Amino acid sequence: MTADVLPTLAAKVRAAVHPGASVCACGTEASSVLADRPDGTVVRHADTVAKAHAPGTDPGELAARMAVAAHRALDGVLLAPLSPGTAELHGRLVTFWPYGTPVDPETPEAAPWEEAATLLARLHRTPETVLPSGLPPMRGPAKAARAIARLHAAGPHPAAAPVLRAWSVLPAWARDEASMPNTRTLCHGDLHLGQLVHDPGGTWLLIDIDDLGRGDPAWDLARPAAWFACGLLPPDEWTRFLTAYQKAEGPAVPTDTDPWPALDVPARALTVQTGAQAIAKATAASRALDEVEVAVIDACDRMSAHPPELAPGFPT
Amino acid sequence: MQCPKCRAPMHTYNRNGVQIEQCSGCRGIFLDYGELESLTRLESQWQQPAPPPPAAPAAPQAYPAAPAPAWGAPHGGHGGHYGHKRQKSFGHMLFSS
Numbered sequence: 001m002t003a004d005v006l007p008t009l010a011a012k013v014r015a016a017v018h019p020g021a022s023v024c025a026c027g028t029e030a031s032s033v034l035a036d037r038p039d040g041t042v043v044r045h046a047d048t049v050a051k052a053h054a055p056g057t058d059p060g061e062l063a064a065r066m067a068v069a070a071h072r073a074l075d076g077v078l079l080a081p082l083s084p085g086t087a088e089l090h091g092r093l094v095t096f097w098p099y100g101t102p103v104d105p106e107t108p109e110a111a112p113w114e115e116a117a118t119l120l121a122r123l124h125r126t127p128e129t130v131l132p133s134g135l136p137p138m139r140g141p142a143k144a145a146r147a148i149a150r151l152h153a154a155g156p157h158p159a160a161a162p163v164l165r166a167w168s169v170l171p172a173w174a175r176d177e178a179s180m181p182n183t184r185t186l187c188h189g190d191l192h193l194g195q196l197v198h199d200p201g202g203t204w205l206l207i208d209i210d211d212l213g214r215g216d217p218a219w220d221l222a223r224p225a226a227w228f229a230c231g232l233l234p235p236d237e238w239t240r241f242l243t244a245y246q247k248a249e250g251p252a253v254p255t256d257t258d259p260w261p262a263l264d265v266p267a268r269a270l271t272v273q274t275g276a277q278a279i280a281k282a283t284a285a286s287r288a289l290d291e292v293e294v295a296v297i298d299a300c301d302r303m304s305a306h307p308p309e310l311a312p313g314f315p316t
Numbered sequence: 317m318q319c320p321k322c323r324a325p326m327h328t329y330n331r332n333g334v335q336i337e338q339c340s341g342c343r344g345i346f347l348d349y350g351e352l353e354s355l356t357r358l359e360s361q362w363q364q365p366a367p368p369p370p371a372a373p374a375a376p377q378a379y380p381a382a383p384a385p386a387w388g389a390p391h392g393g394h395g396g397h398y399g400h401k402r403q404k405s406f407g408h409m410l411f412s413s
Contacts, residue, residue: 039413108410109340143413194411228382231389232406235382242382258383267385274409292405299387306386 005052009043013050047099052092064134065209073130077122079205100197114244115204121250124217126186138189138213141176144273151276154283162301163275174269183214191220217252222266230299275300
């Protein structure tokens, strides 16, 4: 399916850059493919990016998410689309965005942790009045549940047991089996270093609205938290991220006490999700888990000795 | 400052008031004269009031500067292996859903 979408999407993004012209006028020979995955195909031509969203994307939910990205209250926080509407291509919904420069994957140590944290804090502080009534829950727990489904589909693996055990003791909302306790806060839903771009002026922005929605904002901090807890992200980088978030008065964690009661459940869920994906990928490639993946599975294993925290007295 | 081992630039970090240089390439650490002693002294201060947890079952973790969950990696607060672990696989993990 994706093979069909790619060339047409490339033509579409070219046409968006040069409306009315039959040939490309800017000298950008070809459009470049930024991503081509089941959950989205992204093609760039000059300064414009077109994204074909995953098959089956709900048009109403995408429209609500687009409205948030286009809202003036999110200026300087979320990348705004070139137009708030969507196009359709071979049954896929397509949206258009300005190109932004991503974090260089070759130098992750130069990651803009403070900027990422400050953007999240501002996102989480978006007034509820800005959120359209049709804005769905953020999709973090749904993605975790999908990773578990993939793990099951991959067949038996010796490392699957600790991952499934850690999953089974998470509260129902974190497993996408009940609605989320917090529905007032705007969340990104899938934060990682690939979700940041900077504009030509050097201003960092969050991108990718596919998982955006209402929910527990601690979920957006939970991936770095999980990497730190697994012993993968150095403590100083985690501390920089967390401190910047607290300084920007993000509502997900308290500013002056231990953040872990709030982070515990989402960080467990992201650790489990990462472990499940690692096993599924390793199984598909018939390879052993590498050292980093083993560190994630080991963390899942240790969870069984410590039941999840209940985040007492925290705003819901 | 340049890393004596791999020649990549070294960045200065402040760890509990002690300046340490870490290489942006191999993640090796350089300590000035007396800094190791300062770190050791700080560490022993952190650990002193720790031992007897009479009522609390899951006593918290080692490093007050960066609290960690009870299920966290055993040496999560003390580093040392990150350069080694920040290999291709974790680099990829940082950027994927």
